[in-house]
Amino acid sequence: MQALILAGGLGTRLRAVVSDKPKPMAAIADKPFLEYQLELLKRDGITEVTFCVGYLYEQIRNYFGHGDAWDLKISYSIETELLGTAGALKLAERFIHGPFLVLNGDTFLDVDLRRLLQFYREKKEKHNAFGVMALTEVPDAGSYGSVTVNAEAEIASFNEKSAGVAASKLINAGIYVLAPEILPFIPAETKSSLEKEIFPALLNQGHRLFGYHTAGYFVDIGTPAGYQGFQQYIAGKG
Numbered sequence: 052m053q054a055l056i057l058a059g060g061l062g063t064r065l066r067a068v069v070s071d072k073p074k075p076m077a078a079i080a081d082k083p084f085l086e087y088q089l090e091l092l093k094r095d096g097i098t099e100v101t102f103c104v105g106y107l108y109e110q111i112r113n114y115f116g117h118g119d120a121w122d123l124k125i126s127y128s129i130e131t132e133l134l135g136t137a138g139a140l141k142l143a144e145r146f147i148h149g150p151f152l153v154l155n156g157d158t159f160l161d162v163d164l165r166r167l168l169q170f171y172r173e174k175k176e177k178h179n180a181f182g183v184m185a186l187t188e189v190p191d192a193g194s195y196g197s198v199t200v201n202a203e204a205e206i207a208s209f210n211e212k213s214a215g216v217a218a219s220k221l222i223n224a225g226i227y228v229l230a231p232e233i234l235p236f237i238p239a240e241t242k243s244s245l246e247k248e249i250f251p252a253l254l255n256q257g258h259r260l261f262g263y264h265t266a267g268y269f270v271d272i273g274t275p276a277g278y279q280g281f282q283q284y285i286a287g288k289g
Contacts, residue, residue, distance in 0.1 A: 052168060053148070054097050056088060057139055058156030059105030059130045073107045075156035076114070077278060080285045083114065084272055087285070088154055089121055095164035098123055101146045103139040103156075105130035137243040144234050150175070151229055153245075158225030159281060160185055161267035171228035174261045178205075181253055182229040186221045186262040187269045195222040196246070198262060206260040209251050221262065224269050 058075040076083040085102075092100060100123055104111050108129055118125030128143035140153065150171065152164070162185055174180035184206065186198055197210045197219040210219065223246060237249055250260060268284060271277045 052097055052150065052152060053099040053101065053146075054092050054152035054154060055101045055103055055128075055140065055143055055146070056085065056154045056156050057103050057136055058085060058111060059103050059108070059133070059139055072110050073104070074273060076107075076110050077272060079278075079282050084159070084281070085111065085115070085156065086121075087159060088156075089115075089118075089123060091159075091161070092152075092154075092164070093121060093123060097152065097164065100124070101126045101128055101143055103128045103130070103143050105133060105139075133242060134240075135242045136245040137237045137249045138241055140245070141234065141237040141239055141241075141243075147231055147234065149231060151231070153227040153229060155225035157273040158269070158271045160187065160224045160226050160265070160269045162224070162226060162263075162265045163267075164226075167226070167263050167265075168228060170261070170263050174204075174259075175230065178259050178261070180230070180261050181233050181258045182227055183261045183263050184250075185224040185226040186264050187224040187266070188220045188264070189222055189269075190220070192220045192222050197222055200262045200264075204261050204264070206250075206254065206262050208254070209246070221264065224265070225271075 058073065075085045102111055104127055112127055115125055126146055128146060130139060130142060134142055167185060171183040174183060189195065198221045199207045199219045201207050236253060237243060243249060253260060270281045272281050
């Protein structure tokens with residue numbers, strides 16, 4: 052199994068505290084955030100990684116290189132213009148050779164990836180699932196956008212951010228396992244979003260996506276508060 056990390060965004064929400072580097076390279080305890088994601092992948096047996104990069108990508112490539120220092124095989128898919136989460140995957144299609152993990156480059160979820168992958172395999176075999184999304188529960192899902200699932204853990208709907216009461220407290224935790232069959236549904240050389248466009252369109256067309264509920268630590272470092280929270284989390288583990 053290989054992993055793709057979406058690390059090409061501008062990081063405007065974090066610009067007040069991290070202004071000279073891409074958001075995924077924000078320093079936490081003398082290591083960039085991306086290094087913690089690589090450690091999570093390696094812990095659970097993932098050794099092949101593609102960084103989907105754009106803004107200030109040279110900093111990421113110069114730091115991680117081909118992954119030798121981490122005993123990983125690292126490649127780079129470089130956006131010359133912002134393509135969104137789905138467009139970035141489509142651009143990286145040449146690197147994909149089977150089912151694949153996707154991690155958002157600005158969120159961290161402490162999840163057992165081996166169990167997540169096994170859950171995907173079961174849903175793929177039984178229901179021909181197009182993918183599995185890691186889900187976590189938060190007190191106020193309205194500020195994130197929520198996900199509703201049925202009794203079989205199949206995703207029933209995606210709900211936009213709202214100031215009102217959310218339909219569900221479950222949110223997208225930023226890690227997916229996807230079948231390569233999803234790639235033809237993503238337009239080439241076009242900015243598009245997995246979360247807002249591709250996933251909802253798949254549901255509307257009758258394709259099946261499933262949610263894997265986990266209670267592991269989750270944070271979005273894309274805001275100053277989230278960045279500080281992850282710093283405290285790492286300090287507490289030291």
